[in-house]
Amino acid sequence: MRKKIIAGNWKMNMTFDEGQKLTSEIVNMFKDEAVKDVIAVLNPPFPHIFPVKKLIGDTPGIALGAQNCSAMESGAFTGEVSAKILASFGVQYVILGHSERREYFKEDNELLALKVKQALAHGLTPIFCCGESLEIRMAGTHESNVKFQLTESLFDLSPEDMAKVVIAYEPIWAIGTGKTATADQAQEMHAALRRHIASKFGKELANNTSILYGGSANPGNAKELFSKEDVDGGLIGGASLKSRDFIDITKSF
Numbered sequence: 325m326r327k328k329i330i331a332g333n334w335k336m337n338m339t340f341d342e343g344q345k346l347t348s349e350i351v352n353m354f355k356d357e358a359v360k361d362v363i364a365v366l367n368p369p370f371p372h373i374f375p376v377k378k379l380i381g382d383t384p385g386i387a388l389g390a391q392n393c394s395a396m397e398s399g400a401f402t403g404e405v406s407a408k409i410l411a412s413f414g415v416q417y418v419i420l421g422h423s424e425r426r427e428y429f430k431e432d433n434e435l436l437a438l439k440v441k442q443a444l445a446h447g448l449t450p451i452f453c454c455g456e457s458l459e460i461r462m463a464g465t466h467e468s469n470v471k472f473q474l475t476e477s478l479f480d481l482s483p484e485d486m487a488k489v490v491i492a493y494e495p496i497w498a499i500g501t502g503k504t505a506t507a508d509q510a511q512e513m514h515a516a517l518r519r520h521i522a523s524k525f526g527k528e529l530a531n532n533t534s535i536l537y538g539g540s541a542n543p544g545n546a547k548e549l550f551s552k553e554d555v556d557g558g559l560i561g562g563a564s565l566k567s568r569d570f571i572d573i574t575k576s577f
């Protein structure tokens with residue numbers, strides 16, 4: 325059975341104190357409200373990694389993630405953080421290929437393939453993001469566009485490695501805009517991605533791959549999105565910065 329995952333993407337938000345407060349609240353609510361059958365992944369900016377890890381402790385169901393890692397193993401790459409370093413700090417997940425990194429930092433499918441391999445080599449679970457722009461959606465080529473992102477960055481992996489990857493479908497036009505994809509639009513793309521994965525790696529692996537939806541997901545629309553057969557959770561930006569909203573989303577299955 326595939327895992328249900330709610331990953332909070334804090335992006336470049338939260339000072340030290342704010343991050344401590346948010347994490348403590350999330351951990352306490354998660355325990356007090358006995359949230360279960362879901363993995364909540366907190367993905368703070370790098371400096372928060374260690375203090376957030378301490379607050380999470382061994383809380384069942386809460387995991388720690390990062391928002392990026394280097395495509396390089398180690399060495400003279402000033403300002404970069406490797407998968408190896410992250411793993412040594414107890415990080416379990418890493419978001420790769422977010423559209424903001426593709427757009428603002430010019431990360432392409434080829435570079436992302438290297439990052440995915442680094443993550444897997446050090447035992448991190450990549451949350452691999454894909455998604456189309458509004459222009460591509462209007463042109464009607466969104467499905468082939470998003471499939472291509474997977475082909476280029478993931479289809480070189482061994483089945484053993486591919487089985488560890490989590491996919492996040494995030495239509496760019498829905499990120500931070502308050503304009504969420506409809507549950508039917510999400511389902512249509514998730515099913516297409518699952519068929520695409522099956523065409524290369526087989527049905528069983530595809531059926532066990534968690535595919536998350538991202539883009540203005542919130543406590544008001546999460547239930548409908550997660551009711552769809554192929555939507556296995558969410559990658560949450562804005563709403564992950566509010567403990568109540570984030571916890572309510574984890575309870576929306």
Ligand code: PGA
Nearest residue numbers: 499500539540560561562
């Ligand atoms: P949003 O961001 O929920 O604020 O739209 C989602 C994301 O970019 O991961």
